Amino acid sequence: MKANVTKKTLSEGLSLLERVIPGRSSNPLLTALKVETTEAGLTLSGTNLEIDLSCFVPAEVQQPQNFVVPAHLFAQIVRNLGGELVELEITGNELSVRSGGSDFKLQTGDIEAYPPLSFPEHADVSLNAEELAKAFSSVRYAASNEAFQAVFRGIKLEHRPESARVVASDGYRVAIRDFPASGDGRNLIIPARSADELIRVLKDGEARFTYGEGLLSVTTDRVRMNLKLLDGDFPDYERVIPKDIKLQVTLPATALKEAVNRVAVLADKNANNRVEFLVSEGKLRLAAEGDYGRAQDTLDVVQGGSEPAMSLAFNARHVLDALGPIEGDAELLFSGSTSPAIFRAAGGGGYMAVMVTLRV
């Protein structure tokens, strides 16, 4: 096997695989990168047993031959090379990596021992890759990394007649994003950590879904990915979305983020970073208090709704998370001092955060 490939395309492919393939593992086989070659290029693949990932890299290949090499070392070597072009060659049990004045010899592994990875050829449904990535990124914060209940560590994907919806929740807050989609897909729950990798891999074009047994396969023009799905019932989040909005304010999201960041410095870390929101007469007053002093910040808002004033309290951290995906103006919809509130982008766009209030 002899291959010529540009450093740039090879590096890009390797950097995707590097995130999935573990650097260390009790099973050293899993730290390897599998390289399958045809005359058209290299197919790099790897797995961490939660995610299988495969990525095609165009190259000029002579006498194709498959091999496995230590993934992270190979990636690091390629990244550091000085030249633009990389020459790969297999001789016996060694992979040579040559570029400019550099010549590396890497021991190859036993390809027979490497676990078989298979990716489906057909697609059940197709989504816009960019919309899907944006939707996952917008709600990712609300999924827990540690929650005892597995569904709180996942992101639910729902298919509706003319749209799709992603939802994440840790039990205290819900983040939702709707986006246009067609086709008759299944509802499923993707582990949030796998969604992180999906976000990284999805660029533009189509994301083609294939449904398997407890498994979702996602294929784009560049990569193929198998994801283990989460089992279980996602909580009935629609129940907590308040319907009866009594007071509503609109203000620039950035101004609110900055002000919450400011007052949160003095908020009590042992009391949920409690920040009070007091709305009246076209002003939103934020207040926080802790061991070292107290903070207050006043912002002008456009106020609406049936109630003239309201006072609520939130976890400052959660407010900042909820505002994260909102650009331009934010709309805060309040249903009462002790019932959940909605934060969303003023111009629509499909994103919505629902948050519980802290006790007054």
Place this chain on the structure above:
Amino acid sequence: MKANVTKKTLSEGLSLLERVIPGRSSNPLLTALKVETTEAGLTLSGTNLEIDLSCFVPAEVQQPQNFVVPAHLFAQIVRNLGGELVELEITGNELSVRSGGSDFKLQTGDIEAYPPLSFPEHADVSLNAEELAKAFSSVRYAASNEAFQAVFRGIKLEHRPESARVVASDGYRVAIRDFPASGDGRNLIIPARSADELIRVLKDGEARFTYGEGLLSVTTDRVRMNLKLLDGDFPDYERVIPKDIKLQVTLPATALKEAVNRVAVLADKNANNRVEFLVSEGKLRLAAEGDYGRAQDTLDVVQGGSEPAMSLAFNARHVLDALGPIEGDAELLFSGSTSPAIFRAAGGGGYMAVMVTLRV
């Protein structure tokens, strides 16, 4: 006390103090910032018992009054403020910090309990601040952060007739930088961690030194600093600087850094990251070998000296450190396979690294 100050100048002063004043301490008094006021401005000061630091911030002050506040909280609040101008006011035991729509109240501490800090008024000798900072930065890497012997955790400053020299060593390598200086200063050893703060504080203009009992005070136009000095005998480093150079190569420092970085990926971490240097016929060949394979890189060099070829081995980490302060071409001076080597900038400039070779 009522003061008007720009957010920018106050923030800059606080950020210097924040690095010295501990965030937590068994003695909570040490986490405080002391603010002394005159009609011309605020003098911010703090200490970690190794370094006392004081910084003047111009401000319009009415009814000057001194106070102490939690340093890190105060700095964080000021940094997050939205406005350009900050209004400070003392009322009873509270400091108000106001800007734009923000109003913070911070509890002040007991100023009587705060340890007295005093800075000398006269200067014994004066150095160029920029040269001094550059010299400390260049040799800092060679000082150890953990060495058992205190002098290896320090940087020596030597005064010579028309120049000054800073030297750091961890026992395996020596870094030296000479710079022009006049005046009759003392030789002393500054803890490397204190030198880090000095580097940060020294900008341009003069650094005025005042010698105390085991103490050095450094004054610039902006700041005043007391540093505890290290006691002890600095090793006789001049003894290890090789005099008899048998082979010498010149090449771009960047090319050598990149090549060492490349081959070091395969170097054995348990064998001092050993990288071999083989010089002959106008070529420098770097080679490294480890559990996963071997690496080789060939660079063109300008070669000189009496010996036609030489083979040596170094710790790759140490080579990269030694090359750090060198821009443009690097000159490597070899006195033999088993004796120390010199790395320095080809055009002079006062910097020199001396490194032991690894056993062949």
